[in-house]
Amino acid sequence: MPPHPEADERAPGTLATPRSVLLGCVLCGLIGLAGPYWCFYLMSSTMFADYHTAGATFSLLLLIVVFNLGLARAWPRSGLRGGELRLITAMTLTSGSIATSGLIAYLVPGMTAPYYHANETNLMHTRLWPHLPKWLFALDPDGGTVAIRKFWLGLPAGEPIPWGPWIRPLTCWGIFVLAMFACMLAVMTIMRKQWMDHEHLSYPIAQVPAELCRVAERGGASGSILRSRAFWIGGGIAFLLASSAGLRHYFGFFPAFNVSHRVTGLGPMDLPVNLRPVVLGLVFLIPNRVAFSVWFLALVSWVLRSFLRAYNLGLNEWMLYGVVGHPELQHMAMGSMIAFTAGSLWVARRHLRRVVLCALGRQEGYDAGEPASYRSSLLVLAAGGVVALVWFRLVGFQFFFGAILLLLTFVVYYAMARVIAQCGLPAINSPVVPSPYMASAFGTSLLGREQVIGLGTHLSWHADLRNSPLSGAGHGMYLTGRRSGGLLWLLLVGLVITYVAGTLFTVRLGYRQGASGMHPWYVNNSSNLTWYWTSAMSQADRDPSCAGMAWMGSGAVVMAALMVAQRLLFWWPIHPVGFLTSGAYLVTAFWFSIFLAWFIKVLVTYFGGGSAYRAGRRFFIGLVLGYFVAGGIWAIIDTCARSVGNAVFVL
Secondary structure: OOOOHHHOOOOOOOOOOHHHHHHHHHHHHHHHHHHHHHHHHOOOOOOOOOOOOHHHHHHHHHHHHHHHHHHHHHOHHHOOOHHHHHHHHHHHHHHHOOOOOOOHHHHHHHOOHHHHOOOOOOOHHHHOHHHOOHHHOOOOOOOOOHHHHHHHHOOOOOOOOOOHHHHHHHHHHHHHHHHHHHHHHHHHHHHHHHHHHHOOOOOHHHHHHHHHHHHHHHOOOOOOHHHOHHHHHHHHHHHHHHHHHHHHHHHOOOOOOOEEEEEOOOOOOOEEEEEOHHHHHHHOOOOHHHHHHHHHHHHHHHHHHHHHHHOOOOOOOOOOOOOOOOHHHHHHHHHHHHHHHHHHHHHOHHHHHHHHHHHOOOOOOOOOOOOOOHHHHHHHHHHHHHHHHHHHHHHOOOHHHHHHHHHHHHHHHHHHHHHHHHHOOOOOOOOOOHHHHHHHHHOHHHHHHHHHHHHHHHHOOOOOOOOOHHHHHHHHHHHHOOOOOOHHHHHHHHHHHHHHHHHHHHHHHHHHHOHHHOOHHHHHHHHHHHHHHHHHHHHOOOOOOHHHHHHHHHHHHHHHHHHHHHHHOOOOOOOHHHHHHOOOHHHHHHHHHHHHHHHHHHHHHHHHHHHHHHHHHHHHHHHHHHHHHHHHHHHHHHHHHOOOOOOOOOO
């Protein structure tokens, strides 16, 4: 494992300087523009759509090229110091997490979808319209839907954008989601010391920008990754492989690299076999036991799903996202997440006790150098939780169900952030989403129509959870280490800037281009499916799912057993985090890449030892960075050419 950034004695320099804060804010604003433009309109490389947030790493590389390799030759003082680069990257990693699938991809279309997609089949106009909180949707001042229909169909040439209907919903949603994100930043601030200093989680995704920051800190000194032949070979191979898709898009005849296959005949479900170099590169950076657990349990999950389908033993429920067609595994996933989160907090109990004592002034200095004082973090967490509960009440939830929904939401976000920190998977969906789970667990008959519609409203901002500020902030805090005082507030400022820029620009894109012609999943299908589910569930009269609770209990028991075995049996081969990921369909899709990375690392370390591993690590970091650079360069080319559909970098 590479040294933690704070362990590097040659990583000096103040983080928050005027120019680093200014550059960070400017880049957060640009991310709010580039993310939606590349993803929704151009349907190009998804540089901000998943946990890898490749756009943040690409932005860091551009800063190094422009300032440290360009301007610094003429004005040496213009070169950015390592601490400044770490702060800027921490801001872009966090803000980039909401630019597309982390928030904006679902939130903005969701403000209009139940009114635009309503028809005689889904009956949204009769089932939902009378009960929806009007202040959360972009309705005309008289309650009409003219502005909404123009957002989807596009404005005639020369007609001004009707901003008026959007001011109230964007403001109201902004208060809620930014309160939630502030809570996530506070949680990560509180857990930073435990995860990084005590448990030494690997944070593979952050290791790539960390190497770039070390390049700026060390210059051409010996040991720089730029002096490694393995790094350049890996980066060159990845860049050529990724660019083959771009060349094919523009010139047609060029062969594009794509290893994607489905093995049939093994059972009722096909087994995907895909090779994704970015997955290969990042998984090489994680411990072998974690990598083995992820691919092995993904195959076990595929066998279980095949068995349930073959003998028709699955639950007859519609839980929308996650393991499509297997609600029983979504219940199991929720049980495992609850048990995993509880276990994680129990392991951190001594640290959390000291956090509380420090906040009360009885253990001064324990939060020295942290992103914020523990007292401030706990206050932010409490205040954000109150705002969320008030918002839930205004949407129509009873206090009890609102509190349960808030708790489950944070359990899912916490567990997924931990998965990314340990597994390094660049793209993974959550195997369960809180809103459909609550509709199943408590039953629509108990919740009632108003609260079921409230679940749909809550679902509309994180429908297909594939990124989050909690994870992004974790990677940023990994980069800054124990010298990041005040970082929490800068990350929050960056999120506000990206939210404002991203939502307003997405609204503008819809009116100028017509939202119905933009990305079919992020803009169209996800919002339609979310509100179609809400419409159907609002009319359903279902009791609580006892079978679902049994599956949830089994997931909790298995997770508890795995966590105990991990701590008590040194030879135990299965890591609990692999069980968390086993139900995610993207992990099943990537299992072969994960297996291959694990197998290569086993061979490299067994036959070559430490020196071979260090060379291999640099090769695979180059492999990841080469794909990130190719995705960014081709996205810029697509922007200049206004070429649609050149998805060079997509996971």
